[in-house]
Amino acid sequence: MGRPCQNGRSAGIPRGLGMIKGKEIMRLQSTAVLVGLALAAATGAALAHHSFAMFDAEHPIEVSGTVKEFRFVSPHTILIVTVKGDDGVEKEWILEGGAPGLQVREGLTSKSLKPGDEVTVTINPLHSGAEGGSYQPTQVKFKDGRLVAAPKQ
DSSP, X not given: OOOBOTTSOBTTSOTTTTTOOHHHHHHHHHHHHHHHHHHHHHXXXXXXXXXXXXXXXXXXXXXXXXXXXXXXXXXXXXXXXXXXXXXXOEEEEEEXXXXXXXXXXXXXXXXXXXXXXXXXXXXXXXXXXXXXXXXXXXXXXXXXXXXXXXXXX
C-alpha cells in the first residue's frame, strides 16, 4: 500500500476506503461472489436456449407444403410451411434453422424462399409430436426437386 498520511489513511486510497473493516470486506467479497454466480447462471440459460435437444435427429421426416413465411433473422431462421395432412386439414409447421450467417454458407439467403413457394423439407421433428422441427438448407427442395440452396464451394 501507499505511505500513511496525517489523517491515518494510506496515500493513493480514495477518501472513505482507507477505513474499511473486515466485516465490510467480507460483505463486498460475498456480493462479488453472488454477482458472479448470477452471471454464470444467466450464461447457462443462454446456452440452453441454443440447444437443438427438442428435435428428434434420429427419425427425420419429410413434409411438403407451401411457404407461408420465411424469417431470415438471428438467432435462428424460421420457415413456416402450410402442410395439408392426410385428413385434408392444413396446419402450419414452424421449422427452425441455424443462424443466418451459417445459412448463407450453405447457400441460403433472405431471398431464397418467398410466400407461395411449394417445397419439400426433410426435418428433424419435435419430440413432442407437434407440427414443427429443425431444418438444414440443403434439405429444402422446390416442388420440381431443385435444391433451394446449394453450398458455396
